[in-house]
Amino acid sequence: MGKTRVLVVDDSVFSQTAISGLLEESGFEVCSCAATGHDAVAKYRQLEPDIVTMDYTLPDIDGLTCSRQILTINPAAQIVILSAMKDQKLITKGRALGIRAFLQKPAKQEELVQTLQMISTKSNVTGELQAMYLRYFQQALTENLKNMAHIAAKTISERKEKQKFVAHGAAIMLGITGTYQGRIILDVAQDTLVNLVQAMLGTNNLSENDMLNSIAEFANIIAGYGVSEINNCYKDVELRLTPPSILLGEALSVINQRIKSCTVVVETNAGDIYLNIGFAGGQS
Amino acid sequence: MDVRLVNPFVDAIAGVMPQLGFQSVSRSKMTVQDQYVLSKGVVVIVGLTDDVKGNVVYNLSEESVKAIASVMMMGMPVTKIDNMVQSAISELANMITGNAAVHIEKAGFRVDISTPSLVVGPDAKVKICGTKFLVIELMVDDIPMELNIGIE
Incomplete structure (x- = not known):
């Protein structure tokens, strides 16, 4: 069974690097990073990753709008919001769209990895x-x-x-x-x-x-x-x-x-x- | 406590025990308590939630546990309460509560049950929160068994 492929969407190079590092250390494959919403949608279409980590604040469109566009391409897309902000309004709107999970930055490696493992169809949730x-x-x-x-x-x-x-x-x-x-x-x-x-x-x-x-x-x-x-x-x-x-x-x-x-x-x-x-x- | 929620447990015991190899079930006493369930040796707790919320506490002496487990294991002699015996008693509580839940749903209430937890230790007591509870004392073949049902 191949590695779970992740697309990291974040406008900060620092966050892209940090998140990619955490995921690769834990056995995920980061297939690409995107710094804007439009780039993320294009890369999702092209690369078809298993999971997307999505920042809320992006320079062109916000993370929820970007997620909506990705979910239009693939209604079964697995998207995790990973953002500095995690308030009830964001969670309510995101859940209605079909976001799988919400994490707050800076995410601990264990928290990020366990969340991605749980929503990945390639993992066994039992025990974690x-x-x-x-x-x-x-x-x-x-x-x-x-x-x-x-x-x-x-x-x-x-x-x-x-x-x-x-x-x-x-x-x-x-x-x-x-x-x-x-x-x-x-x-x-x-x-x-x-x-x-x-x-x-x-x-x-x-x-x-x-x-x-x-x-x-x-x-x-x-x-x-x-x-x-x-x-x-x-x-x-x-x-x-x-x-x-x-x-x-x-x-x-x-x-x-x-x-x-x-x-x-x-x-x-x-x-x-x-x-x-x-x-x-x-x-x- | 709604009496319509008691009979499902009595019916569940009457239905489940013969399937496990027991010959007779008789009810010896039914009382209402509002303090503690004093452990006779081993208690198993199963929670209920949804339309019907509460806890069911099975209270058994070590001798009863061994005798019941022995019947459940096709008459195999049981001399100590090991993992297998604990598993059998937990499963018994699960089966009775699960069957009672099916009867309760037939009466028009939704109910979900938690996985059983077995509690052992000297002088243990259990407080069932927020409610008086019904104590049903039974004899299953010659083995005493006690059920405490607290439903909010």
Whole structure:
């Protein structure tokens, strides 16, 4: 099977060079670069690449107009917007056109490669999902810790798990259904739970039940943010969440033999927070 | 909780268990709880979403898990809860919930189920969020089995 061929559309020579370098290092073939929208359309017609990475700001026409012209030539064209700007308006308009994914510059190599692998028909998506989607949940966690609890968070480690996730005291689990099956777990030790809820609600005079409901709602918000962002950014992906359940106990293991998962450990002054995301792969 | 959502689970168990080699299913008790599911040894959680949202928690002792897995594996002796046994019990939860989902859809509600997660550990307890839950205690042949159904 040949390499996946990519056309890089960007008016900056620096970005063209950087993106091409990242892709070629990762086994893609960059068949050409285009600096204008019209050049991109001409090269798409001539070279028929598997995937196009598209900047939004181009000197002649914008990236969405250029994408529309390419999609007129080939309605099945695989286009990823890779732009300094990634706002809701752009995503909404782009999704309506048929853009496959939206990434923000500067894209990390891993993020870019995993996205292109996922939309490339030459790759197998199974097993790569959790790593790719993890960052959406990680970002939702960091932002909501800041907004809801005024807590700064720093990711201190990231690891792949096998079939088992070992929890630390209170683990809130939500199932993921839809295009892919999976689950998300937000896990904290008992004292971190108390600190977190206190930081969020400004009181330590709460029953255990109220504390658990508060942390479950926090996990629900993070999972909801992450899933919404993924659904927005990836065409043809529609994930849904099942309601949270809370697992309590020392050294609990959550086992799912079909799921490969990733855990990030986030350090905060309330204590460490463990965020575990796993997917079983393609839809059954 | 809507009673129309309970019978599908009872029907699913009655339909699925004989296919796996069990001879009889009898219901011993049904109660409503609003606190925790206290693990008897192994719990399996399956989430529900769409028109019907909630969680189903299967709660089994280690002895029940081994006895059920043994029947599911054509009578093979089961002395410890290894990967194969965990897989069998997860699949049982998946089959029962999946069958219940089909019955629920026939009643006019859309429902989607998550992949089952199995939880083990000493003194584990599970809180089903946002709702009271129904506890159905069953005897499958001579093996006790408990289902906790919490639907919002």
